[in-house]
Amino acid sequence: GNSVTQMEGPVTLSEEAFLTINCTYTATGYPSLFWYVQYPGEGLQLLLKATKADDKGSNKGFEATYRKETTSFHLEKGSVQVSDSAVYFCALSATSGTYKYIFGTGTRLKVLA
Amino acid sequence: EPEVTQTPSHQVTQMGQEVILRCVPISNHLYFYWYRQILGQKVEFLVSFYNNEISEKSEIFDDQFSVERPDGSNFTLKIRSTKLEDSAMYFCASRGVRGFGTEAFFGQGTRLTVV
Secondary structure (H helix, E strand, O other): OOEEEEOOOEEEEEEEEEEEEEEEOOOOOOEEEEEEEEEOOOOEEEEEEEEOOEEEEOOOOOEEEEEEOEOOOOEEEEEHHHOOOOOEEEEOOOOOOOEEEEOOOEEEEEEEE | OOOOOEEOEEEEEOOOOOOEEEOOOOOOOOEEEEEEEEOOOOOEEEEEEEOEEEEEOOOOOOEEEEEEEOOOOOEEEEEEEOOOOHHHEEEEEEEEOOOOOOOOOEOOOOEEEEO
């Protein structure tokens, strides 16, 4: 079945450091891939998405590239800020049926000033 | 900007009681979902709803759970007899006509605490 594997957290970085959060997936066909962010006490917000191989999703300085050959969708940001502290979820959406999401376990990011 | 609205934001209930969690999806969306997040854990799929019927449900979604779209706008999740392990954040989501490739929009969640 479909699954998403995310790197374990928490990840603690200093402000302006480079961020990578790894995400790999297993799926039949070509799923759509998403990164969602959850700030403390809040719901899930879409951060970026990619719907086909080699697509790059980007938003607020974050980027992720859909790599079919490595079945990965790693999240990167060149210079993190304290305000980026949150939990980041990688997710895939099936390509048929109910298009439900399968989420990774989430990675908590803490950015120190 | 259209958004998915969930009420209440927080509900405390006694074990064995029935609860109804309410959601107003984005109008003209056709696919509706409930997900659950136990504190500190992953977000888990519960059920999807399309064309006025359940299209898929997970093993979590047992006979204690039901969903309804009573009036064409609200989308509710009912838990008949709550258990302590039902304590979680429940998220409603909807997505538009083209299911593939379009993102789901999530509500802010209802935190359910069963005591």
